[in-house]
Amino acid sequence: MASVTSTQTSAGHPSTGGGQRRSRRSWGSTVAGVIVLCVMLFPLYWMLNTALQPESGLLKVDPVPGSLDLSGFSKAITDQGGHLLTSLVVSLGAVVICLAIAAPAAYGLARFGLRGSKTIVFGTLITQMVPGIVIANALYNSYVDLGLVNSYFGLMLADASLGIPFSIVLMRSFMVSIPGEVIEAAQMDGAGPVRTFVAVVLPMSRNSLITSGLFAFLFSWSDFMFALTLNTTDEVKPVTLGIYQYIGAHVGDWGSVMAASVLSAIPAAILLVLAQKYIAAGITGGSVK
Protein backbone atom coordinates (compact mmCIF):
# COMPACT_ATOMS: atom_id res chain seq x y z
CA MET A 1 0.00 0.00 0.00
CA ALA A 2 1.71 3.11 -1.21
CA SER A 3 1.12 5.94 1.20
CA VAL A 4 1.52 9.67 1.17
CA THR A 5 3.95 9.30 3.99
CA SER A 6 6.47 7.01 2.42
CA THR A 7 7.58 9.33 -0.35
CA GLN A 8 8.98 12.07 1.82
CA THR A 9 10.34 10.49 4.93
CA SER A 10 12.19 7.39 3.87
CA ALA A 11 14.37 8.90 1.18
CA GLY A 12 17.88 10.06 1.65
CA HIS A 13 19.34 7.72 4.22
CA PRO A 14 21.23 4.77 2.80
CA SER A 15 24.75 5.24 4.04
CA THR A 16 27.32 5.26 1.32
CA GLY A 17 30.54 3.47 2.04
CA GLY A 18 32.94 6.19 0.99
CA GLY A 19 35.92 5.50 3.19
CA GLN A 20 36.98 7.29 6.34
CA ARG A 21 37.39 10.75 4.93
CA ARG A 22 33.85 10.66 3.62
CA SER A 23 32.40 9.64 6.95
CA ARG A 24 34.40 12.22 8.88
CA ARG A 25 33.10 14.91 6.60
CA SER A 26 29.53 13.73 7.04
CA TRP A 27 29.88 13.83 10.83
CA GLY A 28 31.02 17.42 10.32
CA SER A 29 27.64 18.03 8.69
CA THR A 30 25.95 16.49 11.69
CA VAL A 31 27.73 18.94 13.98
CA ALA A 32 26.64 21.82 11.75
CA GLY A 33 23.10 20.44 11.79
CA VAL A 34 23.10 20.29 15.58
CA ILE A 35 24.22 23.92 15.75
CA VAL A 36 21.43 24.97 13.37
CA LEU A 37 18.95 23.04 15.47
CA CYS A 38 20.18 24.69 18.67
CA VAL A 39 19.73 28.15 17.17
CA MET A 40 16.26 27.30 15.91
CA LEU A 41 15.13 25.73 19.16
CA PHE A 42 16.74 28.29 21.45
CA PRO A 43 13.53 30.32 21.98
CA LEU A 44 11.74 27.16 23.08
CA TYR A 45 14.58 26.30 25.43
CA TRP A 46 14.34 29.80 26.82
CA MET A 47 10.63 29.33 27.38
CA LEU A 48 11.32 26.25 29.49
CA ASN A 49 14.26 27.90 31.22
CA THR A 50 12.21 30.96 32.20
CA ALA A 51 9.37 28.77 33.35
CA LEU A 52 11.75 27.07 35.81
CA GLN A 53 12.85 30.43 37.29
CA PRO A 54 9.52 31.84 38.41
CA GLU A 55 11.13 34.05 41.02
CA SER A 56 13.02 36.01 38.35
CA GLY A 57 9.99 38.19 37.72
CA LEU A 58 11.08 41.20 35.72
CA LEU A 59 14.77 40.52 36.33
CA LYS A 60 17.24 38.90 34.01
CA VAL A 61 16.90 35.16 33.63
CA ASP A 62 19.88 32.88 34.27
CA PRO A 63 21.02 30.82 31.27
CA VAL A 64 20.41 27.61 33.19
CA PRO A 65 17.92 27.16 36.02
CA GLY A 66 19.84 26.96 39.32
CA SER A 67 17.31 24.69 40.95
CA LEU A 68 14.23 22.87 39.85
CA ASP A 69 11.56 25.35 40.90
CA LEU A 70 8.19 24.05 39.79
CA SER A 71 6.09 26.71 41.49
CA GLY A 72 5.63 28.46 38.14
CA PHE A 73 4.11 25.29 36.77
CA SER A 74 1.85 24.74 39.72
CA LYS A 75 0.59 28.30 39.42
CA ALA A 76 0.13 27.86 35.68
CA ILE A 77 -1.88 24.70 36.22
CA THR A 78 -4.05 26.42 38.80
CA ASP A 79 -4.67 29.39 36.51
CA GLN A 80 -4.65 27.73 33.09
CA GLY A 81 -5.53 24.08 33.75
CA GLY A 82 -9.17 24.69 32.92
CA HIS A 83 -8.25 26.46 29.71
CA LEU A 84 -6.00 23.59 28.68
CA LEU A 85 -8.95 21.27 29.19
CA THR A 86 -11.14 23.59 27.11
CA SER A 87 -8.55 23.53 24.34
CA LEU A 88 -8.49 19.75 24.44
CA VAL A 89 -12.27 19.38 24.30
CA VAL A 90 -12.68 21.96 21.54
CA SER A 91 -9.83 20.50 19.48
CA LEU A 92 -11.10 16.92 19.76
CA GLY A 93 -14.55 18.10 18.77
CA ALA A 94 -13.14 19.99 15.82
CA VAL A 95 -11.24 16.87 14.69
CA VAL A 96 -14.41 14.77 14.78
CA ILE A 97 -16.40 17.36 12.81
CA CYS A 98 -13.55 17.83 10.36
CA LEU A 99 -13.05 14.15 9.58
CA ALA A 100 -16.77 13.39 9.48
CA ILE A 101 -17.23 16.06 6.82
CA ALA A 102 -13.94 15.83 4.94
CA ALA A 103 -13.45 12.07 4.59
CA PRO A 104 -16.69 11.30 2.68
CA ALA A 105 -16.18 14.41 0.56
CA ALA A 106 -12.63 13.38 -0.30
CA TYR A 107 -13.89 9.96 -1.36
CA GLY A 108 -16.72 11.42 -3.39
CA LEU A 109 -14.45 13.88 -5.16
CA ALA A 110 -11.81 11.24 -5.80
CA ARG A 111 -14.05 8.46 -7.06
CA PHE A 112 -17.54 9.37 -8.24
CA GLY A 113 -16.70 11.57 -11.22
CA LEU A 114 -19.60 13.86 -10.30
CA ARG A 115 -20.29 16.83 -12.49
CA GLY A 116 -18.78 19.85 -10.76
CA SER A 117 -16.10 17.88 -8.91
CA LYS A 118 -13.36 19.96 -10.45
CA THR A 119 -15.04 23.19 -9.42
CA ILE A 120 -15.43 21.94 -5.88
CA VAL A 121 -11.78 20.90 -5.62
CA PHE A 122 -10.75 24.27 -7.01
CA GLY A 123 -13.02 26.02 -4.52
CA THR A 124 -11.50 23.98 -1.70
CA LEU A 125 -8.03 25.17 -2.66
CA ILE A 126 -9.24 28.76 -2.94
CA THR A 127 -10.61 28.76 0.61
CA GLN A 128 -7.02 28.96 1.87
CA MET A 129 -7.01 32.44 0.44
CA VAL A 130 -9.76 33.80 2.66
CA PRO A 131 -8.21 35.59 5.65
CA GLY A 132 -9.41 34.26 8.98
CA ILE A 133 -10.20 37.69 10.37
CA VAL A 134 -12.59 38.29 7.45
CA ILE A 135 -14.37 35.05 8.30
CA ALA A 136 -14.53 36.02 11.96
CA ASN A 137 -15.91 39.44 11.07
CA ALA A 138 -18.94 37.98 9.32
CA LEU A 139 -19.20 34.89 11.49
CA TYR A 140 -19.46 36.84 14.72
CA ASN A 141 -22.63 38.53 13.55
CA SER A 142 -24.20 35.26 12.47
CA TYR A 143 -23.10 33.60 15.68
CA VAL A 144 -24.84 36.33 17.67
CA ASP A 145 -28.05 35.71 15.73
CA LEU A 146 -27.77 31.93 16.13
CA GLY A 147 -26.75 32.01 19.79
CA LEU A 148 -23.45 30.28 19.04
CA VAL A 149 -21.23 32.94 20.65
CA ASN A 150 -19.56 31.61 23.82
CA SER A 151 -20.49 28.02 23.05
CA TYR A 152 -18.27 24.97 22.73
CA PHE A 153 -20.09 23.82 19.63
CA GLY A 154 -19.72 27.16 17.91
CA LEU A 155 -15.98 27.24 18.48
CA MET A 156 -15.61 23.61 17.42
CA LEU A 157 -17.39 24.37 14.13
CA ALA A 158 -15.23 27.42 13.47
CA ASP A 159 -12.05 25.52 14.34
CA ALA A 160 -13.11 22.63 12.11
CA SER A 161 -13.10 25.09 9.21
CA LEU A 162 -9.32 25.41 9.69
CA GLY A 163 -8.82 21.72 8.92
CA ILE A 164 -11.54 20.79 6.46
CA PRO A 165 -10.10 22.15 3.18
CA PHE A 166 -6.66 20.79 4.04
CA SER A 167 -8.09 17.37 4.92
CA ILE A 168 -10.19 17.15 1.76
CA VAL A 169 -7.19 17.93 -0.44
CA LEU A 170 -4.91 15.52 1.41
CA MET A 171 -7.30 12.58 1.63
CA ARG A 172 -8.59 13.05 -1.90
CA SER A 173 -5.10 12.84 -3.35
CA PHE A 174 -4.66 9.60 -1.44
CA MET A 175 -8.03 8.07 -2.32
CA VAL A 176 -7.46 8.68 -6.02
CA SER A 177 -4.63 6.16 -5.79
CA ILE A 178 -6.70 3.32 -4.29
CA PRO A 179 -6.89 0.61 -6.98
CA GLY A 180 -10.29 0.60 -8.68
CA GLU A 181 -10.50 -3.21 -8.53
CA VAL A 182 -10.66 -3.15 -4.74
CA ILE A 183 -13.71 -0.90 -4.77
CA GLU A 184 -15.32 -2.82 -7.61
CA ALA A 185 -14.78 -6.06 -5.74
CA ALA A 186 -16.64 -4.65 -2.75
CA GLN A 187 -19.49 -3.56 -5.00
CA MET A 188 -19.62 -7.01 -6.60
CA ASP A 189 -20.12 -8.43 -3.13
CA GLY A 190 -23.22 -6.29 -2.89
CA ALA A 191 -21.86 -3.47 -0.73
CA GLY A 192 -23.53 -0.10 -1.29
CA PRO A 193 -21.51 3.13 -1.47
CA VAL A 194 -21.67 3.66 2.29
CA ARG A 195 -20.60 0.10 3.12
CA THR A 196 -17.79 0.30 0.56
CA PHE A 197 -16.63 3.56 2.06
CA VAL A 198 -16.70 2.43 5.68
CA ALA A 199 -15.46 -1.14 5.24
CA VAL A 200 -12.97 -0.77 2.41
CA VAL A 201 -11.96 2.82 1.67
CA LEU A 202 -11.54 4.14 5.21
CA PRO A 203 -9.32 1.28 6.46
CA MET A 204 -7.17 1.59 3.36
CA SER A 205 -6.86 5.35 3.86
CA ARG A 206 -5.79 4.99 7.47
CA ASN A 207 -2.55 6.95 7.05
CA SER A 208 -4.13 9.93 5.37
CA LEU A 209 -6.93 9.91 7.94
CA ILE A 210 -4.40 10.03 10.77
CA THR A 211 -2.44 12.80 9.09
CA SER A 212 -5.59 14.85 8.54
CA GLY A 213 -6.75 14.28 12.08
CA LEU A 214 -3.39 15.31 13.54
CA PHE A 215 -3.33 18.51 11.56
CA ALA A 216 -6.95 19.31 12.31
CA PHE A 217 -6.04 18.91 15.97
CA LEU A 218 -2.96 21.12 15.74
CA PHE A 219 -4.80 23.81 13.76
CA SER A 220 -7.54 23.90 16.33
CA TRP A 221 -5.21 23.71 19.32
CA SER A 222 -3.20 26.65 17.93
CA ASP A 223 -6.26 28.69 17.09
CA PHE A 224 -6.28 32.08 18.70
CA MET A 225 -8.30 34.20 16.35
CA PHE A 226 -11.65 32.41 16.59
CA ALA A 227 -11.18 32.03 20.34
CA LEU A 228 -10.56 35.76 20.58
CA THR A 229 -13.38 36.92 18.35
CA LEU A 230 -16.19 34.42 18.94
CA ASN A 231 -16.10 34.61 22.72
CA THR A 232 -17.21 37.56 24.80
CA THR A 233 -17.18 35.92 28.23
CA ASP A 234 -14.84 33.56 30.07
CA GLU A 235 -17.06 30.51 29.57
CA VAL A 236 -15.19 28.98 26.63
CA LYS A 237 -11.57 30.05 26.84
CA PRO A 238 -8.88 27.93 25.17
CA VAL A 239 -5.34 28.14 26.48
CA THR A 240 -4.08 30.36 23.65
CA LEU A 241 -6.53 33.06 24.66
CA GLY A 242 -5.86 32.37 28.33
CA ILE A 243 -2.11 32.98 27.94
CA TYR A 244 -2.69 36.10 25.83
CA GLN A 245 -4.88 37.64 28.51
CA TYR A 246 -2.45 36.44 31.18
CA ILE A 247 0.36 38.69 29.92
CA GLY A 248 -1.95 41.66 30.11
CA ALA A 249 -2.76 40.99 33.75
CA HIS A 250 0.47 39.45 35.08
CA VAL A 251 3.25 41.40 33.42
CA GLY A 252 5.68 40.74 36.24
CA ASP A 253 4.90 37.08 36.50
CA TRP A 254 6.78 35.75 33.50
CA GLY A 255 7.60 32.44 35.19
CA SER A 256 4.02 31.24 35.25
CA VAL A 257 3.27 32.74 31.82
CA MET A 258 6.14 30.71 30.40
CA ALA A 259 5.09 27.62 32.34
CA ALA A 260 1.64 27.93 30.79
CA SER A 261 3.30 28.36 27.39
CA VAL A 262 5.33 25.19 27.91
CA LEU A 263 2.17 23.29 28.79
CA SER A 264 0.43 24.61 25.69
CA ALA A 265 3.34 23.48 23.50
CA ILE A 266 3.31 19.92 24.84
CA PRO A 267 0.79 18.47 22.34
CA ALA A 268 2.89 19.74 19.44
CA ALA A 269 6.00 18.17 20.95
CA ILE A 270 4.29 14.84 21.66
CA LEU A 271 2.77 14.67 18.20
CA LEU A 272 6.10 15.50 16.62
CA VAL A 273 7.82 12.65 18.42
CA LEU A 274 5.06 10.05 18.09
CA ALA A 275 3.77 10.92 14.66
CA GLN A 276 6.75 12.45 12.94
CA LYS A 277 6.20 10.72 9.62
CA TYR A 278 2.58 11.84 9.46
CA ILE A 279 3.52 15.44 10.17
CA ALA A 280 6.16 15.56 7.45
CA ALA A 281 3.69 13.93 5.08
CA GLY A 282 1.02 16.44 5.96
CA ILE A 283 3.15 19.50 5.37
CA THR A 284 4.25 18.30 1.97
CA GLY A 285 1.12 16.39 0.93
CA GLY A 286 -1.34 19.08 1.91
CA SER A 287 0.43 21.87 0.11
CA VAL A 288 1.96 20.38 -2.98
CA LYS A 289 -1.18 18.27 -3.45
Place this chain on the structure above:
Amino acid sequence: MTTSTVTAPASAGKPAAPDPARLRRRRGIAQWGFVAPAVVFMLLFFGYPLVRNVVMSFQHYTPKTFFTGEAPFNGGDNWADVFQDALFGKALWHTLVFTAGSLLGQFCIGLALAVFFNRRFPLNGVLRSLILLPWLVPMVVSGIVWRRILDQDTGVLNSFLDTIGLGGHTPWLTSPGMALFSVVLVNIWIGIPFNMVILYGGLQEIPRELYEAASLDGASAWRTFRSITLPMLKPVVTVVLVLGFMSTVKILDLILALTDGGPADSTQTLGTLTYQNSFVQLDFGAGAVVGNVLILISAVFAVFYLRANRTEGK
Protein backbone atom coordinates in the same frame (compact mmCIF):
# COMPACT_ATOMS: atom_id res chain seq x y z
CA MET B 1 -16.53 -23.38 -1.39
CA THR B 2 -17.42 -24.00 -5.00
CA THR B 3 -21.00 -24.76 -4.13
CA SER B 4 -21.57 -21.50 -2.32
CA THR B 5 -20.50 -19.40 -5.26
CA VAL B 6 -22.60 -21.43 -7.62
CA THR B 7 -25.73 -21.33 -5.49
CA ALA B 8 -25.59 -17.56 -5.03
CA PRO B 9 -26.09 -16.01 -8.42
CA ALA B 10 -25.65 -12.26 -8.42
CA SER B 11 -29.18 -11.42 -9.51
CA ALA B 12 -30.99 -13.67 -7.04
CA GLY B 13 -32.28 -11.18 -4.49
CA LYS B 14 -32.92 -8.20 -6.73
CA PRO B 15 -36.38 -7.04 -7.73
CA ALA B 16 -37.23 -7.79 -11.34
CA ALA B 17 -35.94 -5.33 -13.96
CA PRO B 18 -35.62 -2.01 -12.10
CA ASP B 19 -35.92 1.14 -14.14
CA PRO B 20 -32.26 1.98 -15.04
CA ALA B 21 -32.87 5.73 -15.13
CA ARG B 22 -34.33 5.69 -11.64
CA LEU B 23 -31.48 3.54 -10.38
CA ARG B 24 -28.95 5.94 -11.80
CA ARG B 25 -30.70 8.90 -10.25
CA ARG B 26 -30.82 7.18 -6.88
CA ARG B 27 -27.12 6.42 -7.12
CA GLY B 28 -26.43 10.03 -8.08
CA ILE B 29 -28.26 11.25 -4.98
CA ALA B 30 -26.35 8.82 -2.77
CA GLN B 31 -23.07 9.99 -4.28
CA TRP B 32 -23.88 13.64 -3.75
CA GLY B 33 -24.67 12.74 -0.15
CA PHE B 34 -20.95 12.18 0.34
CA VAL B 35 -19.92 15.54 -1.01
CA ALA B 36 -22.83 17.78 -0.01
CA PRO B 37 -22.01 18.27 3.70
CA ALA B 38 -18.54 19.54 2.85
CA VAL B 39 -19.88 21.84 0.14
CA VAL B 40 -22.51 23.27 2.48
CA PHE B 41 -19.94 23.70 5.24
CA MET B 42 -17.48 25.50 2.99
CA LEU B 43 -20.21 27.71 1.56
CA LEU B 44 -21.23 28.69 5.11
CA PHE B 45 -17.75 29.21 6.52
CA PHE B 46 -15.91 30.62 3.49
CA GLY B 47 -18.41 31.67 0.81
CA TYR B 48 -20.93 33.36 3.04
CA PRO B 49 -18.37 35.48 4.97
CA LEU B 50 -17.02 36.80 1.67
CA VAL B 51 -20.46 37.98 0.57
CA ARG B 52 -21.46 39.17 4.02
CA ASN B 53 -18.30 41.29 4.33
CA VAL B 54 -19.11 43.14 1.15
CA VAL B 55 -22.62 43.87 2.42
CA MET B 56 -21.36 44.83 5.89
CA SER B 57 -18.92 47.31 4.43
CA PHE B 58 -21.92 49.41 3.37
CA GLN B 59 -23.66 49.25 6.74
CA HIS B 60 -23.39 51.46 9.77
CA TYR B 61 -22.51 49.38 12.82
CA THR B 62 -22.37 50.85 16.31
CA PRO B 63 -22.01 49.21 19.72
CA LYS B 64 -25.80 49.52 19.94
CA THR B 65 -26.31 47.36 16.85
CA PHE B 66 -26.09 44.19 18.90
CA PHE B 67 -28.99 45.19 21.10
CA THR B 68 -31.24 46.67 18.45
CA GLY B 69 -30.14 44.48 15.56
CA GLU B 70 -30.15 47.54 13.34
CA ALA B 71 -27.30 48.36 11.00
CA PRO B 72 -28.69 50.80 8.40
CA PHE B 73 -27.05 51.11 5.02
CA ASN B 74 -24.90 54.22 4.74
CA GLY B 75 -23.66 54.18 1.17
CA GLY B 76 -19.92 54.49 0.82
CA ASP B 77 -19.37 56.23 4.17
CA ASN B 78 -17.33 53.38 5.68
CA TRP B 79 -15.10 53.24 2.63
CA ALA B 80 -14.55 56.99 2.61
CA ASP B 81 -13.82 57.02 6.36
CA VAL B 82 -11.32 54.18 6.16
CA PHE B 83 -9.49 55.50 3.12
CA GLN B 84 -9.23 58.99 4.61
CA ASP B 85 -7.79 57.63 7.83
CA ALA B 86 -3.99 57.91 7.72
CA LEU B 87 -3.78 54.69 9.72
CA PHE B 88 -5.10 52.69 6.76
CA GLY B 89 -2.26 53.76 4.48
CA LYS B 90 0.22 52.98 7.22
CA ALA B 91 -1.28 49.56 7.85
CA LEU B 92 -1.22 48.77 4.14
CA TRP B 93 2.46 49.72 3.94
CA HIS B 94 3.33 47.73 7.07
CA THR B 95 1.51 44.72 5.64
CA LEU B 96 3.53 44.86 2.43
CA VAL B 97 6.83 45.34 4.25
CA PHE B 98 5.98 42.58 6.70
CA THR B 99 4.98 40.15 3.94
CA ALA B 100 7.91 40.87 1.64
CA GLY B 101 10.47 40.81 4.47
CA SER B 102 9.09 37.63 6.00
CA LEU B 103 8.91 35.76 2.71
CA LEU B 104 12.39 36.80 1.67
CA GLY B 105 13.94 35.72 4.97
CA GLN B 106 11.95 32.51 5.37
CA PHE B 107 12.56 31.43 1.83
CA CYS B 108 16.29 32.11 1.65
CA ILE B 109 17.09 30.50 4.99
CA GLY B 110 14.60 27.69 4.35
CA LEU B 111 16.20 26.97 0.98
CA ALA B 112 19.70 27.03 2.43
CA LEU B 113 18.67 24.55 5.12
CA ALA B 114 16.87 22.35 2.59
CA VAL B 115 20.03 22.18 0.48
CA PHE B 116 22.04 21.45 3.59
CA PHE B 117 19.76 18.63 4.72
CA ASN B 118 19.65 17.21 1.21
CA ARG B 119 23.12 15.84 1.81
CA ARG B 120 23.60 12.50 3.50
CA PHE B 121 24.91 12.56 7.01
CA PRO B 122 24.22 10.77 10.30
CA LEU B 123 21.15 11.88 12.28
CA ASN B 124 19.89 13.88 9.31
CA GLY B 125 16.30 12.66 9.73
CA VAL B 126 16.12 13.31 13.46
CA LEU B 127 17.53 16.84 13.22
CA ARG B 128 15.29 17.65 10.29
CA SER B 129 12.14 16.66 12.10
CA LEU B 130 13.05 18.40 15.38
CA ILE B 131 13.49 21.65 13.50
CA LEU B 132 9.75 21.57 12.80
CA LEU B 133 8.91 22.24 16.42
CA PRO B 134 8.79 26.07 16.21
CA TRP B 135 6.24 25.77 13.44
CA LEU B 136 3.98 23.48 15.47
CA VAL B 137 3.85 25.57 18.63
CA PRO B 138 0.80 27.87 18.68
CA MET B 139 1.79 31.18 17.10
CA VAL B 140 0.50 33.26 19.98
CA VAL B 141 2.68 31.29 22.33
CA SER B 142 5.75 31.83 20.15
CA GLY B 143 4.93 35.52 20.08
CA ILE B 144 4.76 35.71 23.84
CA VAL B 145 8.04 33.84 24.28
CA TRP B 146 9.76 36.22 21.88
CA ARG B 147 8.25 39.17 23.69
CA ARG B 148 10.19 38.06 26.75
CA ILE B 149 13.37 37.36 24.76
CA LEU B 150 13.29 40.77 23.07
CA ASP B 151 12.60 42.74 26.24
CA GLN B 152 14.84 45.78 26.22
CA ASP B 153 16.15 45.65 29.80
CA THR B 154 15.94 42.02 30.85
CA GLY B 155 15.57 40.07 27.61
CA VAL B 156 18.18 37.47 26.79
CA LEU B 157 18.94 38.84 23.33
CA ASN B 158 20.12 42.17 24.67
CA SER B 159 22.01 40.45 27.51
CA PHE B 160 23.77 38.34 24.93
CA LEU B 161 24.60 41.30 22.68
CA ASP B 162 25.87 43.14 25.74
CA THR B 163 28.15 40.24 26.68
CA ILE B 164 29.78 40.05 23.27
CA GLY B 165 30.08 43.83 23.19
CA LEU B 166 27.54 44.68 20.51
CA GLY B 167 25.44 47.26 22.28
CA GLY B 168 22.71 45.51 24.17
CA HIS B 169 20.19 48.27 24.71
CA THR B 170 18.18 47.90 21.50
CA PRO B 171 14.49 48.67 22.09
CA TRP B 172 13.40 45.78 19.84
CA LEU B 173 9.68 46.01 20.42
CA THR B 174 9.29 49.33 22.19
CA SER B 175 10.57 51.78 19.61
CA PRO B 176 8.35 52.64 16.64
CA GLY B 177 11.41 52.53 14.37
CA MET B 178 12.42 49.01 15.40
CA ALA B 179 9.21 47.14 16.14
CA LEU B 180 8.21 46.21 12.60
CA PHE B 181 11.70 44.91 11.90
CA SER B 182 11.61 42.77 15.04
CA VAL B 183 8.19 41.38 14.20
CA VAL B 184 9.47 40.38 10.76
CA LEU B 185 12.46 38.71 12.40
CA VAL B 186 10.25 36.60 14.63
CA ASN B 187 8.00 35.65 11.74
CA ILE B 188 11.02 34.53 9.73
CA TRP B 189 11.93 32.23 12.59
CA ILE B 190 8.40 30.80 12.59
CA GLY B 191 8.31 30.26 8.82
CA ILE B 192 11.71 28.66 8.26
CA PRO B 193 10.66 25.07 9.09
CA PHE B 194 7.69 25.14 6.72
CA ASN B 195 9.78 26.49 3.84
CA MET B 196 12.54 24.04 4.58
CA VAL B 197 10.33 20.95 4.61
CA ILE B 198 8.56 21.72 1.35
CA LEU B 199 11.73 22.73 -0.45
CA TYR B 200 13.48 19.65 0.90
CA GLY B 201 10.68 17.52 -0.54
CA GLY B 202 11.21 19.23 -3.88
CA LEU B 203 14.95 18.63 -3.77
CA GLN B 204 14.43 14.94 -3.10
CA GLU B 205 12.43 14.67 -6.32
CA ILE B 206 15.33 15.86 -8.48
CA PRO B 207 17.00 12.80 -10.04
CA ARG B 208 20.46 12.16 -8.61
CA GLU B 209 21.79 11.31 -12.07
CA LEU B 210 21.57 14.97 -13.05
CA TYR B 211 24.02 15.85 -10.31
CA GLU B 212 26.29 12.99 -11.22
CA ALA B 213 26.33 14.15 -14.82
CA ALA B 214 27.10 17.70 -13.72
CA SER B 215 29.99 16.60 -11.53
CA LEU B 216 31.37 14.50 -14.41
CA ASP B 217 31.25 17.65 -16.52
CA GLY B 218 33.22 19.39 -13.80
CA ALA B 219 30.52 21.93 -12.93
CA SER B 220 31.13 23.95 -9.77
CA ALA B 221 28.75 23.68 -6.82
CA TRP B 222 27.29 27.13 -7.51
CA ARG B 223 26.88 26.36 -11.21
CA THR B 224 25.14 23.07 -10.40
CA PHE B 225 22.82 24.85 -8.01
CA ARG B 226 21.92 27.50 -10.58
CA SER B 227 21.58 25.26 -13.62
CA ILE B 228 20.01 22.16 -12.10
CA THR B 229 18.62 22.74 -8.64
CA LEU B 230 16.84 26.06 -9.15
CA PRO B 231 15.12 25.28 -12.49
CA MET B 232 14.02 21.83 -11.32
CA LEU B 233 12.75 23.30 -8.07
CA LYS B 234 10.70 26.05 -9.69
CA PRO B 235 7.20 24.52 -9.30
CA VAL B 236 7.83 23.84 -5.61
CA VAL B 237 9.21 27.35 -5.15
CA THR B 238 5.99 28.78 -6.56
CA VAL B 239 3.91 26.71 -4.17
CA VAL B 240 5.98 27.74 -1.16
CA LEU B 241 5.84 31.41 -2.01
CA VAL B 242 2.12 31.43 -2.78
CA LEU B 243 1.21 29.59 0.41
CA GLY B 244 3.62 31.77 2.33
CA PHE B 245 2.06 34.91 0.90
CA MET B 246 -1.48 33.79 1.73
CA SER B 247 -0.64 33.02 5.33
CA THR B 248 1.61 36.04 5.89
CA VAL B 249 -0.48 38.82 4.40
CA LYS B 250 -3.35 38.13 6.82
CA ILE B 251 -1.15 37.99 9.94
CA LEU B 252 -2.89 38.72 13.23
CA ASP B 253 -1.97 36.33 16.07
CA LEU B 254 1.72 37.04 16.10
CA ILE B 255 1.42 40.81 16.08
CA LEU B 256 -1.19 40.88 18.82
CA ALA B 257 1.06 38.71 20.97
CA LEU B 258 4.23 40.69 20.29
CA THR B 259 3.13 44.33 20.17
CA ASP B 260 -0.68 44.59 19.97
CA GLY B 261 -0.07 46.74 16.89
CA GLY B 262 2.02 49.30 18.77
CA PRO B 263 4.07 51.19 19.70
CA ALA B 264 2.34 54.18 18.12
CA ASP B 265 0.65 51.92 15.53
CA SER B 266 4.06 51.08 14.05
CA THR B 267 3.16 47.39 13.64
CA GLN B 268 -0.46 47.84 12.68
CA THR B 269 -1.28 45.70 9.62
CA LEU B 270 -4.48 45.18 7.63
CA GLY B 271 -5.21 42.12 9.75
CA THR B 272 -4.85 43.88 13.07
CA LEU B 273 -6.69 46.94 11.77
CA THR B 274 -9.65 44.78 10.77
CA TYR B 275 -9.63 43.28 14.23
CA GLN B 276 -9.40 46.64 15.99
CA ASN B 277 -12.13 48.24 13.92
CA SER B 278 -14.55 45.38 14.37
CA PHE B 279 -13.84 43.80 17.71
CA VAL B 280 -12.37 46.65 19.74
CA GLN B 281 -14.31 49.64 18.41
CA LEU B 282 -17.28 47.51 17.36
CA ASP B 283 -17.41 49.31 14.02
CA PHE B 284 -17.91 46.18 11.93
CA GLY B 285 -18.57 48.25 8.82
CA ALA B 286 -15.08 49.76 8.91
CA GLY B 287 -13.61 46.37 9.77
CA ALA B 288 -15.34 44.88 6.74
CA VAL B 289 -13.84 47.56 4.48
CA VAL B 290 -10.30 46.73 5.57
CA GLY B 291 -11.08 43.02 5.35
CA ASN B 292 -12.28 43.46 1.78
CA VAL B 293 -9.04 45.19 0.85
CA LEU B 294 -7.19 42.23 2.34
CA ILE B 295 -9.24 39.83 0.24
CA LEU B 296 -8.69 41.94 -2.85
CA ILE B 297 -4.91 41.78 -2.40
CA SER B 298 -5.06 38.00 -1.97
CA ALA B 299 -7.33 37.66 -5.00
CA VAL B 300 -5.08 39.71 -7.26
CA PHE B 301 -2.17 37.59 -6.15
CA ALA B 302 -4.12 34.39 -6.77
CA VAL B 303 -5.04 35.48 -10.30
CA PHE B 304 -1.41 36.16 -11.13
CA TYR B 305 -0.48 32.81 -9.67
CA LEU B 306 -3.10 30.91 -11.65
CA ARG B 307 -2.19 32.70 -14.87
CA ALA B 308 1.50 31.97 -14.36
CA ASN B 309 0.62 28.33 -13.74
CA ARG B 310 -1.49 28.11 -16.86
CA THR B 311 1.07 29.61 -19.21
CA GLU B 312 3.67 27.31 -17.74
CA GLY B 313 1.47 24.28 -18.30
CA LYS B 314 1.10 25.01 -22.03
